[in-house]
Amino acid sequence: MLAKHGAAARVLAGGTDLIIQAREGRRDVAVMVDVKGIAEATQLSLAGDGALRIGAATSCSAIYHNKDVAKAFPALIDSASLIGSVQIQARASIGGNLCNSGPAGDSIPTLIALGAACHIAGPAGERTVPVEEFCTGPSRNVLQNGEMLVSISFPAPAAHSGAAFERFIPRNEMDIAVVNACSNVTLSADGQTFTAARIAIGAVAPTPLYVPAAGAALVGQPVSDATIAKACEAAQAAATPITDMRGSVEQRHHLVGVLVRRTINKAVKRARG
Amino acid sequence: MSKRIVSATINGEVNEFLVEPYHTLLEALRNELGLTGSKEGCGNGNCGACNVVMNGQLVNSCCVLGVEANGATITTIEGVAEGEQLHPLQQQFLEDAALQCGICTPGFIVAAKQLLETEQDADEERMRHFLAGNLCRCTGYDKIIKAVINARDVMRSTAGAR
Numbered sequence: 001m002l003a004k005h006g007a008a009a010r011v012l013a014g015g016t017d018l019i020i021q022a023r024e025g026r027r028d029v030a031v032m033v034d035v036k037g038i039a040e041a042t043q044l045s046l047a048g049d050g051a052l053r054i055g056a057a058t059s060c061s062a063i064y065h066n067k068d069v070a071k072a073f074p075a076l077i078d079s080a081s082l083i084g085s086v087q088i089q090a091r092a093s094i095g096g097n098l099c100n101s102g103p104a105g106d107s108i109p110t111l112i113a114l115g116a117a118c119h120i121a122g123p124a125g126e127r128t129v130p131v132e133e134f135c136t137g138p139s140r141n142v143l144q145n146g147e148m149l150v151s152i153s154f155p156a157p158a159a160h161s162g163a164a165f166e167r168f169i170p171r172n173e174m175d176i177a178v179v180n181a182c183s184n185v186t187l188s189a190d191g192q193t194f195t196a197a198r199i200a201i202g203a204v205a206p207t208p209l210y211v212p213a214a215g216a217a218l219v220g221q222p223v224s225d226a227t228i229a230k231a232c233e234a235a236q237a238a239a240t241p242i243t244d245m246r247g248s249v250e251q252r253h254h255l256v257g258v259l260v261r262r263t264i265n266k267a268v269k270r271a272r273g
Numbered sequence: 274m275s276k277r278i279v280s281a282t283i284n285g286e287v288n289e290f291l292v293e294p295y296h297t298l299l300e301a302l303r304n305e306l307g308l309t310g311s312k313e314g315c316g317n318g319n320c321g322a323c324n325v326v327m328n329g330q331l332v333n334s335c336c337v338l339g340v341e342a343n344g345a346t347i348t349t350i351e352g353v354a355e356g357e358q359l360h361p362l363q364q365q366f367l368e369d370a371a372l373q374c375g376i377c378t379p380g381f382i383v384a385a386k387q388l389l390e391t392e393q394d395a396d397e398e399r400m401r402h403f404l405a406g407n408l409c410r411c412t413g414y415d416k417i418i419k420a421v422i423n424a425r426d427v428m429r430s431t432a433g434a435r
């Protein structure tokens with residue numbers, strides 16, 4: 001179906017972006033292909049070794065209602081429970097959030113920080129793309145006509161690791177992030193030194209941004225305010241925000257520092273258990 | 274494009290109806306089935322006036338296609354009262370004057386019922402958080418929350434009395 005209709009066909013997951021965009025005339029859609037009947041696209045499977053695979057169309061509420069997933073991947077729950085309202089979360093999927101490819105998509109920094117991979121299927125076969133390479137611009141991604149995202153896989157969290165996602169919005173709920181960020185850190189067994197880290201930020205560039213330099217600023221260093229400040233500076237240096245109705249360049253720069261610091265501190269807490 | 278046949282259990286009765294593939298569940302309910310209690314406030318997922326419970330989950334019916342309801346079980350505001358007997362939430366909304374223009378009311382009642390049926394001990398903070406997807410331009414929310422708190426207490430005491 002997708003291959004036959006090319007660019008005029010869109011995958012329908014929860015429809016919380018697509019149905020609205022199509023009805024408001026912002027997207028020209030001749031054919032919608034509902035993928036929620038495909039078992040692979042709605043799976044939620046936690047393997048014995050701790051690795052996780054979620055179907056691209058699995059809803060946010062299905063994810064946060066699963067206690068084992070909530071325990072093992074708290075940062076994913078941070079994101080899933082912040083996307084829209086309860087009503088939106090009942091339908092909205094992580095795959096839809098990723099494929100919508102908004103610079104401020106609230107699941108995407110988390111997927112990147114957790115080292116997730118996209119499993120894509122299409123007429124030419126299957127391929128796997130790291131999440132940080134998936135988005136190519138605002139509302140743009142690597143999917144070719146006829147391709148769909150089938151599932152997203154996450155490696156098992158390392159021992160002594162923790163991750164956290166936060167966003168800044170002017171209201172309490174239901175808004176598009178001015179800035180968002182996720183940090184995933186691994187500590188030494190005594191919890192005093194960073195041994196690995198992945199940090200990603202959103203709404204400060206054309207796509208959500210993986211910032212390897214921010215993680216590198218932590219690795220091998222003691223857990224301290226000074227170390228964490230270095231990572232924040234690296235993230236701020238990587239951000240190329242714009243000024244729009246939600247925030248200014250200066251405010252966004254400041255917020256990157258604040259959110260990276262907060263998410264690292266929260267991730268450290270979670271890593272220490 | 275031709276209309277599709279959709280079969281769904283709505284407020285306990287099996288209904289078959291025709292919808293255009295691009296019509297929302299809200300349009301199907303209001304225009305095909307005459308269930309006009311669900312309102313269109315925004316049509317884009319922000320206000321909750323169109324709330325229904327579909328397969329056990331609270332959804333915005335303006336963000337669901339009519340065809341996606343095929344095989345589903347749906348409760349709308351019309352299914353909340355039992356005959357002439359108002360639901361405690363409906364009764365409290367009246368007693369506590371929790372509505373002015375009333376556009377948001379069906380959505381608030383459907384949403385609050387879903388909350389109180391799944392979490393009978395929900396406190397005010399939880400209520401405000403859960404109902405963040407329901408907007409009201411008239412009341413300022415305090416009276417709505419008060420009505421939900423009072424309805425919770427009524428529902429708890431009748432559940433306890435059984």
Ligand SMILES: Cc1cc2nc3c(=O)[nH]c(=O)nc-3n(C[C@H](O)[C@H](O)[C@H](O)COP(=O)(O)OP(=O)(O)OC[C@H]3O[C@@H](n4cnc5c(N)ncnc54)[C@H](O)[C@@H]3O)c2cc1C
Nearest residue numbers: 010011013014015016017018084093096097099106149318
């Ligand atoms: C009121 C409201 C509040 C919102 N709040 C937030 C928020 O706080 N944070 C946030 O990030 N987003 C928010 N959103 C946006 C939206 O809910 C999310 O982006 C959601 O995760 C999209 O998922 P979906 O399953 O509904 O996607 P859909 O609308 O079904 O699809 C989105 C896009 O991705 C494509 N697509 C979906 N699945 C696939 C697939 N498997 N393969 C290929 N392409 C696919 C679709 O064709 C479409 O272009 C909000 C939306 C509304 C209406």
Ligand code: FES
Nearest residue numbers: 314315316321335
């Ligand atoms: S009309 Fe559906 S959420 Fe406003």
Ligand code: FES
Nearest residue numbers: 373374409410411
């Ligand atoms: S009573 Fe008018 S919108 Fe709530």
